[in-house]
Amino acid sequence: MLIKLANITKDYVDEGVPTTALRGVTLAVSAGEFVAIMGASGSGKSTLMHVIGFLDKKTTGQYFFDNENANEFDDANLAQIRNQKIGFVFQAYNLLARTSVLDNVLLPTIYTPHLDVKATAKKAREILAKLNLSHRVDYQPNQLSGGEQQRAAIARALINEPRLILADEPTGNLDSHSGQEVMEVLQDLNEEGHTIVMVTHEKYVAECARRIITLKDGQIISDQKVAERHLAKDGLIK
Amino acid sequence: MRFFQILKYTKNNLALNKTRSFLTMLGIIIGVAAVIAIVSVGASAQDLLLAQVKAMGTNLIGILPGASDDQGLPSAVFGIEVTTLKYEDALEIRNLPDILAICAYVTGRGTVGYFNQTKELNYTGVMPEYPTVEDAAVATGRFIKQEDMDNMARVAVLGSKAASDLFGQDFPLEKQIKINQIVFKVVGVMAERGASGLQNQDEQVFIPLRTAQKIMLGIDHVAYIRAKVDKEANIEPAIGRVKEVLRFRHHIKDATKDDFSVRSTAQALDILGSITQALKMFLAAVAAISLIVGGIGIMNIMFVTVSERTREIGLRKAVGAKRRDILWQFLMESALMTSLGGVIGIILGVSISSAIALGVNSFGYEWKLIITPLSIFWAVFMAASVGLIFGLWPANRASLMSPMDALRKQ
Numbered sequence: 026m027l028i029k030l031a032n033i034t035k036d037y038v039d040e041g042v043p044t045t046a047l048r049g050v051t052l053a054v055s056a057g058e059f060v061a062i063m064g065a066s067g068s069g070k071s072t073l074m075h076v077i078g079f080l081d082k083k084t085t086g087q088y089f090f091d092n093e094n095a096n097e098f099d100d101a102n103l104a105q106i107r108n109q110k111i112g113f114v115f116q117a118y119n120l121l122a123r124t125s126v127l128d129n130v131l132l133p134t135i136y137t138p139h140l141d142v143k144a145t146a147k148k149a150r151e152i153l154a155k156l157n158l159s160h161r162v163d164y165q166p167n168q169l170s171g172g173e174q175q176r177a178a179i180a181r182a183l184i185n186e187p188r189l190i191l192a193d194e195p196t197g198n199l200d201s202h203s204g205q206e207v208m209e210v211l212q213d214l215n216e217e218g219h220t221i222v223m224v225t226h227e228k229y230v231a232e233c234a235r236r237i238i239t240l241k242d243g244q245i246i247s248d249q250k251v252a253e254r255h256l257a258k259d260g261l262i263k
Numbered sequence: 264m265r266f267f268q269i270l271k272y273t274k275n276n277l278a279l280n281k282t283r284s285f286l287t288m289l290g291i292i293i294g295v296a297a298v299i300a301i302v303s304v305g306a307s308a309q310d311l312l313l314a315q316v317k318a319m320g321t322n323l324i325g326i327l328p329g330a331s332d333d334q335g336l337p338s339a340v341f342g343i344e345v346t347t348l349k350y351e352d353a354l355e356i357r358n359l360p361d362i363l364a365i366c367a368y369v370t371g372r373g374t375v376g377y378f379n380q381t382k383e384l385n386y387t388g389v390m391p392e393y394p395t396v397e398d399a400a401v402a403t404g405r406f407i408k409q410e411d412m413d414n415m416a417r418v419a420v421l422g423s424k425a426a427s428d429l430f431g432q433d434f435p436l437e438k439q440i441k442i443n444q445i446v447f448k449v450v451g452v453m454a455e456r457g458a459s460g461l462q463n464q465d466e467q468v469f470i471p472l473r474t475a476q477k478i479m480l481g482i483d484h485v486a487y488i489r490a491k492v493d494k495e496a497n498i499e500p501a502i503g504r505v506k507e508v509l510r511f512r513h514h515i516k517d518a519t520k521d522d523f524s525v526r527s528t529a530q531a532l533d534i535l536g537s538i539t540q541a542l543k544m545f546l547a548a549v550a551a552i553s554l555i556v557g558g559i560g561i562m563n564i565m566f567v568t569v570s571e572r573t574r575e576i577g578l579r580k581a582v583g584a585k586r587r588d589i590l591w592q593f594l595m596e597s598a599l600m601t602s603l604g605g606v607i608g609i610i611l612g613v614s615i616s617s618a619i620a621l622g623v624n625s626f627g628y629e630w631k632l633i634i635t636p637l638s639i640f641w642a643v644f645m646a647a648s649v650g651l652i653f654g655l656w657p658a659n660r661a662s663l664m665s666p667m668d669a670l671r672k673q
Contacts, residue, residue, distance in 0.1 A: 080581055080667040101585050107666070108583020119578045119670065123279040133582040135272060181582070 026092065027189060027220055028054040028077060033086035035072050035243075046072040048243040049086070054222060056188070059215040061231035062224045064240035071193060073240065074224045078111050078191045079103045091188060108136050112182025116194035118174045120166040120181075126153065127162045130180045137185060145184070152180045156210060172203025179210055190214065192223040196230055208233045208257035233257050273595040286564045287654075288604035291646040294557025295608025296615060298550040298642035299634065303616035305546035306633040307623075309539035314629060316532055320398060322495050323528045324502055326356070326488040326509070330521045346484035347522040350472060352512060353390065353488045359504050361497040364392035367485040369475045373443040375468055377429045384425055386442055386468040388475025396491045399464070404436045404451030411471040415478060420451040424465035442468065445478060498527050554642065558649035569657040570672055576661040577669025589662040590655065597654030601647040608646065609639055 035047040046069040054060055064070040075081035076088070079095070088095040091110065098106065107113075112133075120129045130149040134140050153162055156176045166174055175195060182190055192211065196204035212233055215221050223234060231237050232255045239247040277284040329345035353367040369388040374381050391407050394400060402423065411418050419440060426435050426449075435449045447470065456464045476482050492501045502525050509523050510516075576589055584592075616634055623630040661669055 075667045078581075080670075081665050104580065104583050104585040104588075107581060113581050115670075119574075119581075121575065121578070124275075128275075132579070136579075136583040136585070136588055185583075 026053050026089065027056045027058075028052070028222075029087075029089040030077070031087040033073075033076060033088060034084045035069070035076060035081070036084045046243055047076070047083075050240075050243070050245055052238065052245065052248075054220065056220050057215075057218055058236060059212070059221045059234040060223070060236045060238060061234035062222065062238050062240060063226060063228070063231050066226065068240040069243040070224045070226075070240045072243075074191055074193055074222060077222060078113060078189075079107055080113075104136070108133055109185050110188045112179075112185070112187040112190045114175070114178050114182050114190065114192040114195045116197040118166070118171075118178045118198070120174055120177060122167065123165060125163050125165060126158065126169070126177045126180075129166065129177060130184055132181060133185050149180065149184055152183050153177070156180050170203065171199045172206050175199060175203070175207050176210060179207070179214075183214070188220065190219055190221045192221065194224055194226070196225070196227070204230070205257050205260065212257050229255060269591055269595050270599075273592065273599055276592075277596060277599060280568075283564060283568050284600055287561050287650070288600050288607070290557040290560030290564070291601055291604030291650055292557075292608040292611060293560070294554040294646045294649075295605055295639075295642040296611035297553035297557075298645075299609060299612025299638055300615040300619070301546050301550040301553070302543075302638035303612070303632070303634045304619055305543040306635060307616075307620065307630055309536075309543055310631050310633055311628060312535060312539055313532060314631075316528060316535055320491070321528050322492045322498060323396070324490045324492060324498065324505060325526050325528070325531060326352075326490070326505060327524050327526070328484065328487070328522065330524060345522070346482070347513065348485050348488060349483065350476070350485060352509060353485065355508050355512060356488065356490055356505055357392075359501065359508065361493050361501050362490050363493050364395035364491045365488065366390045366393045366396040366490075367472055367488045369472060369480060369482065369484075369486050371475065371480055373479070374441075375425070375429065376441045377433075377438065380429055380431075382425070382428055384466060384468055386419075386470055386475065386479070388472040388479070389469050390472050392491075393469065396489050397464075399456060400454040401451045402454040404449070406451055407469065407471045412473045415474045416471060417445065417447045417474060417478070418450045418471065419447040420453060420469040421449060422453050422463075422465040422467040422469075423455040424463065425468055426452045428466075442470070443479065498529075502527060550638075550642075554645050554649075557646060558653070561650050562653040565653045565657055569661070572657070573661040573664070573669050573672040576658065577664070577666050577672065580662070580666035581670065586662045589658060593655055593658035594651070597651045598647075600654070601650035604650070605643040605646055608642065612639075612642070 030050055030052040033047055033050040034045065036043065036045050038044070050073060062070045062073060072081065076083045090106065121132065127146070127149055130153060131145065134145045150159070150162060153159055156179060158173060158176055158180065161169055161173055161177070166177070169177065175198075190211075195207050195211065199207060208230065211221055211223065215235075221234070225231050232251055232253070234251060235254060236248070236250050238245055326348065328348040348367070350367055353365050356362060357365040366389050370385060372383065372385050375384045375386070376382075389407065390412065391409050394406055401420070404420070406420055407418065410416070419442070421429070421435060429435070429440065430438070435452055438449050439446050440449060441447070453465070453469070470479070472485070476485075490501070490505070492498050505525050506518075506521070510518070510521065513522055515521060579589060613634060617632055620630050620632040
């Protein structure tokens with residue numbers, strides 16, 4: 026099992042109001058899966074993804090990542106896991122402004138010890154080529170379309186060959202055409218063996234995955250395989 | 264992350280945010296430049312004043328009316344006119360051993376006119392030995408003589424600039440000028456001396472002391488007396504004898520009741536030194552304020568950009584930066600900015616000091632450019648500390664947040 030959650034809860038205080046985002050989530054994800062987490066806004070789906078990706082800390086419960094107990098990780102371990110085992114794709118891309126696409130893709134590698142700088146740069150160019158961004162390598166994010174920016178962000182997520190790709194509403198800021206491109210990329214990556222956990226609130230996007238987990242009020246209300254999987258390259262029907 | 268790699272990324276980062284980097288550096292540049300320039304001006308001004316007193320000669324004794332203790336200021340400084348010193352006192356002192364020359368002074372200000380040319384000038388009533396006492400020389404004609412004193416003659420000797428201002432190309436000797444409507448005959452012109460002390464000696468008009476007292480001012484006392492001693496070793500005994508003579512003449516039995524004070528140039532130097540030292544301290548305080556202002560400038564720009572940077576820190580943490588990496592990055596950024604700003608500030612501060620020196624020297628003063636390494640050290644040290652503290656503080660706060668909280672920051 027790559028991810029194993031048992032009875033995870035998450036409480037936080039939002040502008041003085043105590044909120045419970047997750048109320049006992051139990052979940053397992055194997056390597057190679059493509060899981061979509063669905064739910065209305067406020068259902069806790071994003072929080073769940075942040076906990077899985079160690080961007081946020083759980084309040085109680087057990088979390089095993091790659092068969093290791095997350096309770097035993099200190100901040101430096103967590104940083105190392107985020108760096109080498111997890112790749113993030115955000116809804117708002119979160120590319121560094123005034124920084125070239127290539128340097129954005131290389132950002133995680135600054136924090137990776139013992140890396141061959143030249144080989145890494147070559148790898149970044151290869152990934153960008155695979156994502157049809159070869160012609161944008163030296164561009165800055167604000168010169169790119171939304172779809173291109175998100176693909177650059179995916180390239181950044183891939184640079185350290187992570188065990189897990191986490192995508193938080195990856196098509197949320199995109200038009201349907203760009204959204205389709207991004208989903209195509211994610212499906213291809215899954216075909217190549219990458220494990221993907223994606224948060225979305227749109228059913229047609231979720232149906233590109235192989236398994237859909239639905240959250241409501243911080244609890245899982247359904248967890249099922251996708252019967253009729255959409256293939257993004259055939260077009261996404263809203 | 265390797266050191267040179269951090270350096271490379273830091274350099275790129277600063278170059279990418281030119282405006283922010285420049286504004287941050289501006290605070291440091293202004294702070295450092297101001298401190299260096301202000302401290303330099305203070306030191307140079309002190310040097311100038313002390314040098315001018317020294318130039319008067321170190322074997323001079325000054326006798327002032329009114330009592331004052333050895334360290335304190337004479338009462339004349341506070342605008343109190345004390346009338347206890349007389350012309351006759353000066354004559355008596357002249358007869359003491361080791362005294363080479365003596366001069367008593369009174370001063371006044373008046374309108375000096377030659378034909379239709381008039382000028383507001385200081386006139387000084389002096390005695391015939393003035394040139395010896397003050398190391399001054401007559402360029403043309405003669406100086407005031409004892410007969411002029413005895414007859415209360417209305418003769419005048421002009422400072423070089425006073426002469427050229429009044430007469431232009433005309434030959435001044437034997438010409439008549441009016442000082443406050445009283446007619447004087449010009450008998451001599453002094454050689455040029457340059458600006459000295461707070462008064463430009465070249466702009467003075469010298470007249471016989473007795474004439475100034477009786478005809479111009481209607482007084483019986485003198486403002487002060489200066490005596491030249493043959494050599495420095497004789498100054499202390501001479502001061503003692505001067506005091507004895509004056510006590511005898513003024514019927515003073517108790518030395519604590521003296522109505523005069525006697526000082527050597529060395530003592531005057533000490534006093535002036537402590538005054539200018541206080542001035543320097545004051546200037547240093549002004550400089551410190553400009554450092555604080557510069558520091559606040561740095562702080563402002565750091566706080567303005569903190570939300571943008573918080574999101575950047577969130578992203579960096581999300582892709583694997585450890586807290587240490589974040590702090591290193593910001594430390595390097597701040598260090599690079601402060602050292603660059605410090606260097607520019609030093610160059611600017613030295614340039615300003617040099618420009619001031621050039622400017623003052625063009626007025627004929629001997630202004631030495633003095634830049635103390637200590638002021639450079641403190642300026643850069645303070646500015647760098649401020650830059651580091653205000654650069655690291657927000658970064659440290661952001662680095663302690665969870666990556667998600669930092670990413671969400673608006």
